[in-house]
Amino acid sequence: MKPILYAAAIVMASAPALAQNDFSDVEIKTANVAKGVYMLQGAGGNIGLSVGEDGAFLIDDQFAPLNEKILAAIAAVTDKPVEFVLNTHYHGDHTGGNEPLGKSGAHIIAHDNVRARLAKAEAETPAAALPVITFSDTTTFHWNGQEIYIFHPENAHTDGDAIVYFRKLNVVHMGDAMFSGRYLYRY
Numbered sequence: 001m002k003p004i005l006y007a008a009a010i011v012m013a014s015a016p017a018l019a020q021n022d023f024s025d026v027e028i029k030t031a032n033v034a035k036g037v038y039m040l041q042g043a044g045g046n047i048g049l050s051v052g053e054d055g056a057f058l059i060d061d062q063f064a065p066l067n068e069k070i071l072a073a074i075a076a077v078t079d080k081p082v083e084f085v086l087n088t089h090y091h092g093d094h095t096g097g098n099e100p101l102g103k104s105g106a107h108i109i110a111h112d113n114v115r116a117r118l119a120k121a122e123a124e125t126p127a128a129a130l131p132v133i134t135f136s137d138t139t140t141f142h143w144n145g146q147e148i149y150i151f152h153p154e155n156a157h158t159d160g161d162a163i164v165y166f167r168k169l170n171v172v173h174m175g176d177a178m179f180s181g182r183y184l185y186r187y
């Protein structure tokens with residue numbers, strides 16, 4: 001069976017909003033990818049969302065000013081809080097929402113190098129925005145009835161990419177490792 005792939009291909013469409021740094025016109029669009037898995041599109045890298053009994057598991061979080069809109073989109077498909085946020089890499093359109101989510105109690109997960117890069121970023125990253133769980137190679141979440149397998153492709157888009165594979169659903173969240181239809185896009 002061909003896996004369902006989704007990634008940041010829509011990011012280019014959002015460029016004007018990014019340039020103006022004004023997110024007031026951004027709408028979050030929700031697409032159901034598979035049972036219990038959604039893709040949210042707003043501005044920046046697409047967001048993955050797993051919902052179910054255990055709580056919301058978010059993949060990337062775009063920008064802090066979009067946090068309320070993103071939470072509203074999540075609340076439209078689940079009444080459970082966001083328990084985990086995985087950052088697929090350190091870029092701002094994938095980690096910008098970390099601080100508000102971290103403050104509201106979500107546990108942020110990322111590759112070791114993502115945390116290292118955020119921690120030594122020029123504009124100091126607030127503590128609440130830093131991952132509290134990191135991994136070097138692979139990790140698996142047994143969550144919402146799924147096996148959420150997360151692995152690090154070496155030297156892909158950055159030095160800290162994570163690709164997320166929902167084993168039972170054959171769904172892959174690529175992050176920017178797939179960008180504009182190309183695999184292993186290098187920034």
Ligand SMILES: [Zn+2]
Pocket residue numbers: 089091157176187
């Ligand atoms: Zn990126």
